[in-house]
Amino acid sequence: MSESTITPKSQDEIIYLRPTRGWSALNLRDLWRYRELIYFLIWRDIKVRYKQTALGAGWAIIQPFFTMVVFTIFFGRLAGVPSEGVPYPIFSYTGLLPWGLFTKALSDAGRAMVSNRAMITKVYFPRLVIPLASVLSGLVDFSIAFVVLIGMIVYYNNVPGEYGTISITPAIVTLPLFILLVLVTALGVGLWLSALNVKYRDINYILPFLTQFWLFITPVAYPASMVPEEWQWLYALNPMTGVVEGFRWALLGTSSAPGPMLAISTAISILLLFSGLFYFRRMERTFADMV
Amino acid sequence: MNDLAIRVEDLGKYYKIGASPERYQTLRDSLADSITAPVRRIRRRLSTRKDPSLDNGRGNQDSIWALRHLNFDIHKGQVIGVIGRNGAGKSTLLKILSRVTEPTEGVAEIHGRVGSLLEVGTGFHPELTGRENIYLNGAILGMNRTEIDKKFDEIVDFSEVAKFIDTPVKRYSSGMYLRLAFAVAAHLEPDILVVDEVLAVGDAEFQRKCLGKMSNVAQEGRTVLFVSHNMSAILRLTEETIVLDKGQLVMRAPTARAVEQYLSSGYAEIGERIWTPDEIPATAYPFSPVAVRIRDPHGRVVDTLRSVEPVTIEIQYRLEAPITGLRVGIYVMTIRGEFVFTSFDTDDPGQYEKFRVRQPGTYFSRCVIPPDFLNEGRFVVGVNASTYQIKRYFQDEQALTFTVDPSGAPGMQWAEPRLGAIRPRLDWRIETTHDKPQEVPIPGNTDSDIES
Numbered sequence: 001m002s003e004s005t006i007t008p009k010s011q012d013e014i015i016y017l018r019p020t021r022g023w024s025a026l027n028l029r030d031l032w033r034y035r036e037l038i039y040f041l042i043w044r045d046i047k048v049r050y051k052q053t054a055l056g057a058g059w060a061i062i063q064p065f066f067t068m069v070v071f072t073i074f075f076g077r078l079a080g081v082p083s084e085g086v087p088y089p090i091f092s093y094t095g096l097l098p099w100g101l102f103t104k105a106l107s108d109a110g111r112a113m114v115s116n117r118a119m120i121t122k123v124y125f126p127r128l129v130i131p132l133a134s135v136l137s138g139l140v141d142f143s144i145a146f147v148v149l150i151g152m153i154v155y156y157n158n159v160p161g162e163y164g165t166i167s168i169t170p171a172i173v174t175l176p177l178f179i180l181l182v183l184v185t186a187l188g189v190g191l192w193l194s195a196l197n198v199k200y201r202d203i204n205y206i207l208p209f210l211t212q213f214w215l216f217i218t219p220v221a222y223p224a225s226m227v228p229e230e231w232q233w234l235y236a237l238n239p240m241t242g243v244v245e246g247f248r249w250a251l252l253g254t255s256s257a258p259g260p261m262l263a264i265s266t267a268i269s270i271l272l273l274f275s276g277l278f279y280f281r282r283m284e285r286t287f288a289d290m291v
Numbered sequence: 292m293n294d295l296a297i298r299v300e301d302l303g304k305y306y307k308i309g310a311s312p313e314r315y316q317t318l319r320d321s322l323a324d325s326i327t328a329p330v331r332r333i334r335r336r337l338s339t340r341k342d343p344s345l346d347n348g349r350g351n352q353d354s355i356w357a358l359r360h361l362n363f364d365i366h367k368g369q370v371i372g373v374i375g376r377n378g379a380g381k382s383t384l385l386k387i388l389s390r391v392t393e394p395t396e397g398v399a400e401i402h403g404r405v406g407s408l409l410e411v412g413t414g415f416h417p418e419l420t421g422r423e424n425i426y427l428n429g430a431i432l433g434m435n436r437t438e439i440d441k442k443f444d445e446i447v448d449f450s451e452v453a454k455f456i457d458t459p460v461k462r463y464s465s466g467m468y469l470r471l472a473f474a475v476a477a478h479l480e481p482d483i484l485v486v487d488e489v490l491a492v493g494d495a496e497f498q499r500k501c502l503g504k505m506s507n508v509a510q511e512g513r514t515v516l517f518v519s520h521n522m523s524a525i526l527r528l529t530e531e532t533i534v535l536d537k538g539q540l541v542m543r544a545p546t547a548r549a550v551e552q553y554l555s556s557g558y559a560e561i562g563e564r565i566w567t568p569d570e571i572p573a574t575a576y577p578f579s580p581v582a583v584r585i586r587d588p589h590g591r592v593v594d595t596l597r598s599v600e601p602v603t604i605e606i607q608y609r610l611e612a613p614i615t616g617l618r619v620g621i622y623v624m625t626i627r628g629e630f631v632f633t634s635f636d637t638d639d640p641g642q643y644e645k646f647r648v649r650q651p652g653t654y655f656s657r658c659v660i661p662p663d664f665l666n667e668g669r670f671v672v673g674v675n676a677s678t679y680q681i682k683r684y685f686q687d688e689q690a691l692t693f694t695v696d697p698s699g700a701p702g703m704q705w706a707e708p709r710l711g712a713i714r715p716r717l718d719w720r721i722e723t724t725h726d727k728p729q730e731v732p733i734p735g736n737t738d739s740d741i742e743s
Contacts, residue, residue: 120391
């Protein structure tokens with residue numbers, strides 16, 4: 001009987017609330033405890049996103065699809081941008097998929113802290129929950145748009161043309177890794193932006209400009225091989241370069257397996273994520289007073 | 292095992308007004324700041340003040356100690372009220388204890404899970420249905436899914452919106468919305484519950500239900516910290532009360548004594564509104580309002596008055612030029628905007644004749660609201676200065692608000708809110724026509740009658 005009197009630790013957990021300074025630990029345990037909140041916020045985002053729209057989830061397809069059409073006309077046909085042996089529409093659409101996931105996550109996460117101000121100023125929860133949920137909720141749109149890609153591949157494989165059929169290579173198994181890499185990159189940048197946006201609303205104006213600019217330095221509409229050899233290393237500093245190229249390689253088997261370029265991009269992504277996490281945690285304590 | 296729930300030691304919270312929610316910084320500001328910062332630093336060195344923290348927020352316009360040197364312990368199962376006028380630091384204290392914001396100094400020690408109700412319906416999304424919002428709001432408040440599943444029916448039952456549970460809450464009336472929001476919050480089961488003025492909303496009937504639920508929570512042995520302006524709620528729910536003033540703890544006593552002292556000591560909200568020159572429109576000339584004040588029978592300016600005492604309302608103003616036929620008066624409204632009455636200083640024809648032409652100078656117009664007149668609650672005083680059908684010189688429909696405390700008012704033996712804005716002590720007479728009172732059977736006596 002005597003053993004049973006020992007109370008479990010969690011029952012009488014003591015929390016000390018005191019001023020903190022400088023960098024703080026990530027406290028991922030607390031985040032894990034609130035995992036259901038992440039789930040519910042994602043669920044809310046998805047439920048609400050296409051409410052009262054005529055086309056509903058169709059928007060998840062329309063955006064990348066029509067961008068692909070425009071790219072095909074202007075870059076594929078008029079400018080004659082090479083597409084590494086696959087039909088240009090498929091080439092650009094494959095790039096647009098991770099790109100769409102990235103920009104969506106970026107702009108949602110960037111604005112998330114401010115749009116969830118009511119929650120932040122009234123209830124405690126690990127603030128990381130908010131940008132995390134907004135990044136992850138982009139996966140739904142991504143999946144819907146992905147189905148269209150499969151449709152496109154089937155279509156082009158059955159239409160005789162100048163291109164050979166696109167076959168699935170073993171590289172496909174690495175696809176989840178590349179999706180993970182998009183999320184890591186988006187979360188890294190998103191954390192920086194969302195923490196900065198609490199203090200500097202300039203971020204709202206920077207965001208559209210940033211994503212537009214970023215699109216040009218990412219191999220979405222053109223292959224990375226178009227960039228001169230001697231500048232490839234600089235080009236790879238954009239983490240999305242490795243992601244988009246790798247994504248294409250995993251899906252279409254184009255070019256060769258991404259080597260040093262992917263390594264650089266991945267390193268940058270991870271750097272962004274961790275610096276973002278720590279910066280966010282550092283700024284977190286002022287959110288409720290500033291947002 | 293100790294039975295401590297909350298320990299607060301030398302707790303303080305410093306706010307820079309520049310970083311308050313009303314104003315946010317832009318990159319440009321902070322770039323400009325970083326350029327001027329060295330200059331300011333030198334200037335600060337040169338000024339006599341050595342430590343900015345010595346300044347208690349009154350000398351410095353840009354910053355304020357919302358809380359300072361706060362010390363107290365709360366034991367498990369205690370139900371503590373927190374009162375104080377606006378800006379006394381009540382909300383800041385709750386925000387720190389519920390981990391929304393960090394203290395600037397000191398430490399708060401929390402034993403157990405804290406549930407905070409600084410607002411009901413946090414995170415409610417208008418597009419989602421009642422059902423969906425219960426889950427979302429529950430998750431935000433820290434409940435997990437199985438917990439919500441288990442209590443779902445109870446929550447819906449309590450909210451009285453079962454019929455509309457699958458309707459988006461944007462179609463709800465504000466009453467339904469609040470009921471649902473409170474129902475979720477009321478079913479939170481933390482070790483320590485921290486509650487802000489959430490009961491001040493909703494209709495009287497539902498308020499009563501909420502108070503009932505709150506007292507159940509208290510009886511279950513949970514620790515509760517309850518902030519309110521509603522003295523009767525504080526009296527009903529709490530055993531002990533902390534009084535805050537200007538960020539400091541000025542008293543901790545059994546609730547009845549704390550409330551009594553709070554109401555009589557002038558810790559209450561300053562019942563005074565002073566108009567600054569830029570608030571007075573040019574069209575008011577030559578009428579220049581100075582202030583409106585509420586005074587208790589001892590002449591002290593107060594925010595909270597007792598229903599059983601006379602209240603003096605005083606309007607101070609200047610005339611820069613003579614005005615003929617001027618009348619200066621007040622509106623009194625409930626906090627919901629229903630008019631209780633309107634009255635002018637020259638309502639009496641004799642008075643009107645006497646002050647037909649008011650000469651330049653400083654004036655005080657005072658009136659006394661008799662005792663046993665206003666019901667408990669918060670009231671708004673509006674001020675009007677005009678000449679009948681000619682010109683309205685000045686009007687401020689919400690010059691100030693004050694609270695009426697019902698202690699000692701008629702019917703206080705029943706702890707229920709009374710409907711209506713006024714609470715007169717009417718002269719009731721009870722007459723009876725029964726002629727044989729001894730025939731009324733008295734239980735208990737009948738047995739002994741048979742035995743004897």
